[in-house]
Amino acid sequence: MSKFAKRSEEKELMDDLNCSGEELNQTLRELKTINRWLGGNYVTTSGLEKIFKRYPQESYAVADIGCGGGDMIRVMHDWAKRQKKEVNFTGIDANRNIIDLAAVRLADLPKVAWRAQNVFDTGFSSEKVDISTCTLFTHHFTDGELVNLLQSLREKSRLGIVINDLHRHPLAYYSIKWLTGVFSKSKMVQNDAALSVLRSFSRSDWERIAKAAQLDHVEVSWHWAFRWRVIIIFK
Template sequence: MGRFSHRSYEKEIMDDLEFEGPVLDQSLKELRTINKLLGGNKVTTNGLNQLIKKNPQESYSIADIGCGGGDMIRVMADWAKKNLIPCNFIGIDANPNTIEFAKERLKDLDHVNFKVENVFDESFEHEQVDIITCTLFTHHFTDEELLKLFSSFLKKARLGIIINDLHRHRLAYFSIKALTRLFSKSPMVQNDGPLSVLRGFSKEDFISILANSGIKNSQIKWFWAFRWQVVVMIS
């Protein structure tokens, strides 16, 4: 398996929290298109459907961690509206430039708030929400960091957690490498796209990390194209 047998911890350009400007804007737009074309959005909405069916209530508060340009919040808001489910969203990201981009893109939604916050700050756990979602976020961290992160998630979420992230696989790596070289104008996307796959997960990775985090009631499911869905039932 070689380079695909273990997770890479090489940093992506996107990990620079000071990253900003036209390159950031172009990159976020391209990532939105890639995520939509490869079917990644349904991984999160499918998880929401599971948690909400299990926990019926009048409305839900949902925190999207590592919200980026707000793409997944838009997807979830559209899904909630279509299904007549009242939801309030909080977009959380450590990059203030990304948050400003998201605020502008989602200014037509009146049930969304944003916070510039580092998930490893002590204050992160203080404001509870019903559901935590994170899409293409967890692969940015080492296994050791994820143990701390998931522990914080357990304290912050009342009902459950939905993780949508990449399957580390040879075909996924070479496919996204070819796709970004052909169609991307963003140096960040060309670099980070293939690298993010190398930083992704096998099913065994998730099983181990979840178990070591003290998470017991969870399910892991594979989705096309090369996505893992992890749904943690807390309530």
């Protein structure tokens, strides 16, 4: 059977919630560069734009789930500022070391709160927001875990969810494997980048998972570079 036929459940090095130190710093720096090169950040902001247009408000509360080093929060903040939208962000990640790094890296942004919190902790969904975003985060979970996560985000989010994650495709896999093999100095990036593709999704995966989570009004669309944008609207 082809390695691309179904989602891999092999764990990434970054799944160790205690990872820290210079290896983590180097990994976050490289991931920021890779994502900028490949240009997939707009997939998240375009999803926000659709929800903003559908539900105009004076201000929005957005939680970035699995925020990592905070790169996507900066992207969303700068985009919202250009759009003249008032948005308060919360960055949530289960790794306290990553949250501490993100808070330092984005110390110049006044309207960002940080939470070291596991999405499966009791009480995660009790702090409500308008929109939850997940960028390159959902592939870290099995299908069953994802169903639980989506149901929890449904409780947490008043307006909707925007997901931006990878397309499990041979070209995406071999391209990122070559790119990180040549340019990366991080063992974590060299191991995790290609594995992330194998853990990611086909369109039918997303349709099956959304159905299992009993979610309606789900829009799945493909975008460069090998990204799926999943928008789930609740109102």
